[in-house]
Amino acid sequence: MIDLRRLRSEPEFVLAALGRRGIDLAPVEQVLELDRQQREAARRRDEVRNQVRTISADVGRLFKEGRKDEAGALQAQSRALGEQEKALDAEAEALSERIRTALLVIPNLPHADAPDGASEADNPELRKVNFDPDGYGPHQRVPHWEIGKELGILDLERGAKLSGSMFVMYRGGGAALVRALIQLGLDRNADAFEEIRPPTLVRTETMISTGHLPKFADDAYHVERDDLWAIPTAEVPLTSLARDEVLDEADLPSRFMAYTPCYRREAGSAGRDTRGLLRVHEFDKVEILAYATAAQAPALLVEMVGRAEATIAGLGLAYRVIEICTGDMGQSHHRSFDIEVYAPGVDQWLEVSSISWFSDYQARRANIRYRPTGEDGAPGKGTEILHTLNGSALAVPRVWAAVVETHRRPDGQIAVPEMLRPYLGGRELLSAGPSR
RNA sequence: GGAGCGAUGGCAGAGCGGACGAAUGCAGCCGCCUUGAAAGCGGCCGGGCCGAAAGGCCCCGGGGGUUCGAAUCCCCCUCGCUCCGCCA
Numbered sequence: 001m002i003d004l005r006r007l008r009s010e011p012e013f014v015l016a017a018l019g020r021r022g023i024d025l026a027p028v029e030q031v032l033e034l035d036r037q038q039r040e041a042a043r044r045r046d047e048v049r050n051q052v053r054t055i056s057a058d059v060g061r062l063f064k065e066g067r068k069d070e071a072g073a074l075q076a077q078s079r080a081l082g083e084q085e086k087a088l089d090a091e092a093e094a095l096s097e098r099i100r101t102a103l104l105v106i107p108n109l110p111h112a113d114a115p116d117g118a119s120e121a122d123n124p125e126l127r128k129v130n131f132d133p134d135g136y137g138p139h140q141r142v143p144h145w146e147i148g149k150e151l152g153i154l155d156l157e158r159g160a161k162l163s164g165s166m167f168v169m170y171r172g173g174g175a176a177l178v179r180a181l182i183q184l185g186l187d188r189n190a191d192a193f194e195e196i197r198p199p200t201l202v203r204t205e206t207m208i209s210t211g212h213l214p215k216f217a218d219d220a221y222h223v224e225r226d227d228l229w230a231i232p233t234a235e236v237p238l239t240s241l242a243r244d245e246v247l248d249e250a251d252l253p254s255r256f257m258a259y260t261p262c263y264r265r266e267a268g269s270a271g272r273d274t275r276g277l278l279r280v281h282e283f284d285k286v287e288i289l290a291y292a293t294a295a296q297a298p299a300l301l302v303e304m305v306g307r308a309e310a311t312i313a314g315l316g317l318a319y320r321v322i323e324i325c326t327g328d329m330g331q332s333h334h335r336s337f338d339i340e341v342y343a344p345g346v347d348q349w350l351e352v353s354s355i356s357w358f359s360d361y362q363a364r365r366a367n368i369r370y371r372p373t374g375e376d377g378a379p380g381k382g383t384e385i386l387h388t389l390n391g392s393a394l395a396v397p398r399v400w401a402a403v404v405e406t407h408r409r410p411d412g413q414i415a416v417p418e419m420l421r422p423y424l425g426g427r428e429l430l431s432a433g434p435s436r
Numbered sequence: 437g438g439a440g441c442g443a444u445g446g447c448a449g450a451g452c453g454g455a456c457g458a459a460u461g462c463a464g465c466c467g468c469c470u471u472g473a474a475a476g477c478g479g480c481c482g483g484g485c486c487g488a489a490a491g492g493c494c495c496c497g498g499g500g501g502u503u504c505g506a507a508u509c510c511c512c513c514u515c516g517c518u519c520c521g522c523c524a
Contacts, residue, residue: 039485039486039487042485042486042493043486043487043492043493045493046485046486046492046493046494047492047493049492049493049494050492050493052504052505053493053505055504055505056454056503056504056505057454057455057505058504059454059504059505060454060455060504060505061454061455063454064454071504072504074504075503075504075505076504077504078504078505079503079504081504082503082504082505246446246482246483369483382483383483383484
């Protein structure tokens with residue numbers, strides 16, 4: 001969530017920044033007013049509490065000295081003050097709760113350099129790589145679901161039979177290709193990121209930390225009986241790794257990666273991109289994440305985009321990098337880039353990675369801090385909220401689709417990109433038949 | 437799933453109704469001593485909120501209750517450990 005103190009001290013700045021997102025600012029102004037009321041109530045409560053404490057100490061002393069009558073009188077007085085304190089506390093608490101609820105749905109401030117814009121249409125394209133619209137032959141203009149069926153590596157009918165539409169099943173070489181892509185995604189980042197295998201069912205607090213709850217509850221699978229949520233991305237458990245912890249500045253940046261299945265109800269996108277692998281309820285993804293100081297974050301963001309990009313390029317795919325404008329940013333984002341891969345069979349640009357800097361927005365929700373290092377190398381004073389960044393290193397289904405479509409040969413077989421061969425036992429081709 | 441025990445500062449660990457935000461030890465930091473280091477000695481050493489400051493308030497796993505007063509008593513929850521059961 002945004003910094004309430006900053007909202008209080010620089011309201012014009014915060015309102016202007018949020019205004020760039022094109023959202024309704026009334027709730028933000030309301031928080032400002034509630035905050036004024038809350039502090040006043042808390043101040044009055046604290047005064048009364050102080051009196052109660054002082055009197056109670058006196059009561060104890062008087063009892064010890066055997067002055068029971070005087071003590072009894074003070075007890076009565078303190079009891080009355082206690083009633084008052086209770087009422088003031090309830091008032092302050094109610095206000096805090098309203099503020100917290102409102103704050104949870106107010107989005108992050110966009111970075112000053114994030115481009116202005118109202119929607120997806122205003123996202124500037126930063127670069128387009130490897131793309132020649134006329135360079136694709138008719139053999140590549142076949143959608144992956146047809147290729148998958150022809151080669152027996154993708155079985156959409158049976159996926160739907162088991163779990164319903166938008167659940168998919170890979171088989172044979174297709175399943176091996178999934179595993180190969182996961183392994184590739186991990187290996188390419190293992191030089192700098194510690195691998196984590198987190199739980200994929202998490203508690204409500206864990207979903208709140210990243211901003212996936214309360215606002216987007218309809219998009220997530222919820223296991224009612226145990227009150228657990230199926231993670232929509234490894235970002236969720238990775239961000240909460242350090243929840244309620246205080247790290248040392250010397251340990252930053254701290255980097256983690258995880259392969260996990262990801263679960264999404266896609267409630268808001270019914271009927272869109274429903275064919276094949278374009279949008280599915282369960283998919284595999286390798287995620288990379290960093291905890292950092294504010295100063296370290298910009299360079300990390302560039303590095304993480306570069307990592308995701310290099311993997312896509314290494315697979316011989318055409319792609320473009322776009323920056324997300326203020327009107328299209330996710331709630332928690334401070335600055336964000338997408339990588340879209342071109343899939344010739346469906347003739348579409350598919351989002352395969354979104355790399356974002358969250359400033360301290362998530363870390364404030366998750367209460368992740370660090371102890372700054374002083375100039376002399378000794379631990380500095382106090383603690384600061386750190387910054388989080390994360391992005392997909394490799395999202396399997398769409399990359400799978402682009403690989404299969406891009407590398408389909410005129411004879412219908414798939415030429416395995418060189419980078420992937422070690423992960424497929426050295427195989428150079430995926431074909432139909434027993435060796436598939 | 438059943439039974440029992442536990443949760444206190446970076447760690448270990450006292451406290452079990454009234455100067456307790458919390459003894460003590462270890463770790464850390466700063467001085468003294470030393471050619472340097474160790475040892476020794478002295479000092480410092482949790483976090484959050486409000487406030488210009490002085491200062492005030494909150495936090496002993498979480499929530500509720502009893503009391504003039506709760507780390508301490510009661511209730512609920514969560515987590516951990518041990519034993520039994522079950523199990524890939």
